[in-house]
Amino acid sequence: MNWKRGITVFLTGAILLTALAGCGAQTADGNGSGTAAEQGAVQPEDVKAVDSFSLAYNKSDSLNPLTCTSAENKLLLQLCFESLFQLDESFEPQAELCEDIEQNSAKSYTLTLRSGMKFHSGEEVTVEDVVYSLNNARQQENSVYQEQLACISSVKCDDDTINIRLNRSKSTKELEALLNVPIFRKGSEEEEILDGSGPYQIVSSDSGMKLIPFDAWSGGTVGFCSSIELKSVSDNSGAANLLSSGDLSLLIQQDAESTAVTGAKYTASVPTTRLHYLGINCEWEPLDDPDVRTALSMLMDRSSIVHTCFTGRADAASLPVASIPEGVDAPDYSKEEALALLEDAGIYDRDDDGYLDISSKKQFTIEIIYNAAYGAKGAVLDQYVKNLNEVGIQATVTPLEFEDCRAKLRRESFQIYYGEYEMTVDFDLSSVISRNGERNFGTYSSSQMENVLTALHTADETEWEDAQADYLECFMEETPIIPIAFERSLISSADQLPEGFAPWPYNVFHGIEGWSAS
Numbered sequence: 001m002n003w004k005r006g007i008t009v010f011l012t013g014a015i016l017l018t019a020l021a022g023c024g025a026q027t028a029d030g031n032g033s034g035t036a037a038e039q040g041a042v043q044p045e046d047v048k049a050v051d052s053f054s055l056a057y058n059k060s061d062s063l064n065p066l067t068c069t070s071a072e073n074k075l076l077l078q079l080c081f082e083s084l085f086q087l088d089e090s091f092e093p094q095a096e097l098c099e100d101i102e103q104n105s106a107k108s109y110t111l112t113l114r115s116g117m118k119f120h121s122g123e124e125v126t127v128e129d130v131v132y133s134l135n136n137a138r139q140q141e142n143s144v145y146q147e148q149l150a151c152i153s154s155v156k157c158d159d160d161t162i163n164i165r166l167n168r169s170k171s172t173k174e175l176e177a178l179l180n181v182p183i184f185r186k187g188s189e190e191e192e193i194l195d196g197s198g199p200y201q202i203v204s205s206d207s208g209m210k211l212i213p214f215d216a217w218s219g220g221t222v223g224f225c226s227s228i229e230l231k232s233v234s235d236n237s238g239a240a241n242l243l244s245s246g247d248l249s250l251l252i253q254q255d256a257e258s259t260a261v262t263g264a265k266y267t268a269s270v271p272t273t274r275l276h277y278l279g280i281n282c283e284w285e286p287l288d289d290p291d292v293r294t295a296l297s298m299l300m301d302r303s304s305i306v307h308t309c310f311t312g313r314a315d316a317a318s319l320p321v322a323s324i325p326e327g328v329d330a331p332d333y334s335k336e337e338a339l340a341l342l343e344d345a346g347i348y349d350r351d352d353d354g355y356l357d358i359s360s361k362k363q364f365t366i367e368i369i370y371n372a373a374y375g376a377k378g379a380v381l382d383q384y385v386k387n388l389n390e391v392g393i394q395a396t397v398t399p400l401e402f403e404d405c406r407a408k409l410r411r412e413s414f415q416i417y418y419g420e421y422e423m424t425v426d427f428d429l430s431s432v433i434s435r436n437g438e439r440n441f442g443t444y445s446s447s448q449m450e451n452v453l454t455a456l457h458t459a460d461e462t463e464w465e466d467a468q469a470d471y472l473e474c475f476m477e478e479t480p481i482i483p484i485a486f487e488r489s490l491i492s493s494a495d496q497l498p499e500g501f502a503p504w505p506y507n508v509f510h511g512i513e514g515w516s517a518s
Helices: 003-012 071-077 127-139 172-178 236-244 291-298 302-306 335-344 375-390 402-412 445-458 466-478
Strands: 053-058 083-085 094-095 098-105 110-114 152-158 161-166 201-203 208-213 227-233 251-253 266-280 314-316 357-358 366-373 395-400 416-422 481-493
Touching: 053 071, 053 201, 071 236, 071 251, 083 172, 094 172, 098 172, 110 127, 110 251, 127 161, 127 466, 152 357, 227 266, 227 302, 236 251, 266 291, 291 335, 291 466, 291 481, 302 314, 302 375, 302 481, 366 375, 395 402, 402 416, 445 466
Parallel strands: 053 227, 366 395, 366 416
Antiparallel strands: 083 094, 098 110, 110 161, 152 161, 201 208, 208 227, 251 481, 266 416, 266 481, 314 481
């Protein structure tokens, strides 16, 4: 197991602290599906243009969409590049540059591009460009998409189609989600600005850089703003200062530990795949009993935690998926049902002292560890432990330094730990709960879970919903981890957000062809 990599991911993730408390807060929900062309192009005369609009450009970071890491550059590049698929507000993949995808086998797919797509340079988007972009995204040393595309063993051209082979099975829906990777023109990485096909393109002059509408964009001409000014900053705090002074139109905060931006009067949020959860040592009595783990999950009041500890900037999650499919009854907070499960497992108050006992000589005690560098995690755990103590479980919370946490995980000398995991966009939890998963610190192992994961990854389009339901049902029976919540990124503006503003998780500017000044 790659302990160093996995433990670092768990220990260094940030937790949400505060939401902006500005007046007139505005929440935006995404809508719509299908390609931009299918949704219909809106011409400039149909919208009311804004007088000015500005975004931050982080001069300390790259403008390469495969390698940039700053929230500022990631945001502005969403306007410049398109993907084979993009993910809607429910993380459902929607075709963008892709016309058709055909599953040849569990590990082989053929994709066809939409015709007539153009890059900003005027050159046509070709299968060679797509193959080159995907191979760079998965193989380039500093690519942020390496883990996401780790399941792909090869991407090749075959006449006018793209052939993708996998090293491990992925269903069509999972692969579509993973292919939300920016596509650029082959060879343009040698230029200052890569050539994309999005609704805006970057142009530079002696006075600086700006974004202008791309007239040949497949979604139609954008009339919202004829020129988006790029304000140079060196870090996120600099961008926050510009927003506070009214010199920036839009800012996204992905670092949840960052201080709320002063002067932000209008906000929206978008979901992320960053899961907060409790990892369990499944070899530690009585945590080796699935009923006990399920009972502990039922004692997590997620709604209250999201409201108080995350101040609304998260989505409660009792299952490790962003949206619960129809027909799946997610477990609810219930002390009564939890106590019944514990009693069935032989855990109850044997001597009427108010504490639950595993046996006549052993009380039920739990220690939960977390990285002390992120104090807000302690607030989540304090609220959870209060519920545990109220039902008679003697629970304690232990903050530890990073190295001490890592040592305990490596030695498996823990009962429960607070973890965070930036899941890939297909919500694959295999690395945390599969037998040889690199983040499976709790030694969880289940042949039943392995079987349903395999069925999920090999399901065709007609089998997907049933396979996902079986996986989630198995998860509820086994409770290998205790999900808490998925974080949300915060979008802030000092001015009223545009009419038609309906951000998607990886495309804040979704539907910009229909935006109007408010």
